[in-house]
Amino acid sequence: MEVYYQLVTSAADLQAVCEEAATLQVIGLDTETTDLDPYKGELRLIQIATSATTVKVIDLKKFSEPKKNPDLNCLRELFFASRPTKVLHNAKFDAKWLKLHVGAELGGIFDTLLGSQILAAGETDRRHNLADVTYEFIGEELDKSEQVSNWSADELSPSQLEYAAKDAGVVLRIREKMIERLKAENLIEVAKLEFDCVQPIAHLELAGIFLDRTCWSEQLKKVKKVQLVVADELQEMLSVGALQGSLFGRTEINLDSHTQLTEALTRLGVPLPATTRQWQLEPLANDYPVVKKLLEYRSIQKAITSYGENILEYINPKTGRIHADFRQIGAPTGRMSCNNPNIQQVPHGEEYRRCFRAPEGRKFIISDYSQIELRILADFTGDPGFVDAFNSGADLHRTTAAQLFNVAPEAVTSDQRSFAKRINFGVVYGIGAQRVSNLTGISLNEAQELLRKYFATYRKLDAWLREAASKAIKERQARTVSGRLARFRFDAEDRQSMSLAERNGKNTPIQGSSADILKRAMRILHDELRDTSACIVNVIHDEIVVETDAHEAEAIAQKVEKGMCDAGEEYVKKVPVKVEWVIADQWLK
DNA sequence: AGGGCGAGCCAC
């Protein structure tokens, strides 16, 4: 389809564009930049499609200091308003550039990337780049060859401008088709939830988080010292009885090679299980000192490789902070994922987390939902045991332990409580007797008996889980509280794939609803914190880390707690939603 | 040489 573009280079033309756009219900939006990193490159073009075939291309090179330039005020107003709806593909990308380089925030986002992912509902074989989505929804090929062209040239070529204009126009046509499909699949609500979460995540990435380089290096130095000793000890133990070793000193093996390790351990007469995984090796540790040493080595090695110097390379030279990438729909359940680096998987140990800290004069508010998945489960199942425990403020794990062990709640030992806790959490994942047995050390028969008792205590919970499993097979899908859809693929001949689908049927609504609540909370907090010193700097599934000026930390913490509770209570009705927070200098609870 | 994949282990 032919797209007509108008190049906008003057304040007067821009004003006219904004005035026209403001009268519309929907506009297409896209940007062209000279880099992928907004802290590095320049924002060159902003394309506004007033119709699928008419696009205004704003050349920011013709506007000096765009962030402060009053000529762009009309643009900032247009963008911030919830109407017209702004249609973009991967809006997070553009939102970051517009925020940083123009000082603009986008209201009323429709993101065709997220829409495509929502419709795919976890089908992993689907691609979601603009070319693929264009083909999928309107059946046209899209030429992306200019995407990587030189966007810093003084004068852009007609071909570049045409390409730029085309992308902004095509999303309008995709949206028309996409809305039909979202409606047909009952996915409008979840789409809105996701679209509203784009801007908060854009700000989260721009804000980044401060990592104390020195603190991290010092920690690493300590671990490396220990590692040398442990590696040497392990080599020594493994080389006993090696053939070539006697003449030329010790035979060194690669301790990280699974093959070499298996060989060496076998030679030493260690009865190796199928794999050398931690959980399989643990029972052998007492009888074989070499196994114990191996486990020690592994845990140190993990610390050095995964949490070593590499993370320091992610510190942005401009901001001195780490700006990780968050994938808004990272898992089929709707959970976010994070990489480059993954700051959702920093070890819980104090020595690591204390390196993430608030800069001078700032504070962290570390805030998390208390047992949100179990509360969601209580709400879904309406099981009186769960519901009453949460409503009365009782300790659910203690209550469960009392039931399982036939003792009064006050008489529950800490061992019994942690036992019950494991079962309660396990249930969320569709745990079976085998796993209970492995986890707790009781026999398979005892584990079966225990689960019978557990589900006899929580009858409605049992019924809900059974129903969830059978629905997963019958309907091949599940939904969360926001209506998010997850489709399951399995082979009716393959028991393993069937039982996986059943466990997914139980787990997806719970894990996914928790993700829904968190995303809703991010939106609420984004609005609540807009004109304060506070910003969200990390999000870890049920935890939100906010950074704020120290003087208003207490007030901000109150806002955060309220926002998170409100988000939860929009979806969870039968039990209260509880949020716990601390104000701290470091990422420590 | 470098991509793909599995093993192993970190987070929730």
Added chain:
DNA sequence: AAACGTGGCTCGCCCT
């Protein structure tokens, strides 16, 4: 067979 769910990272090994 970890038959307890979702991710990402780093390593060795295999393949082209």
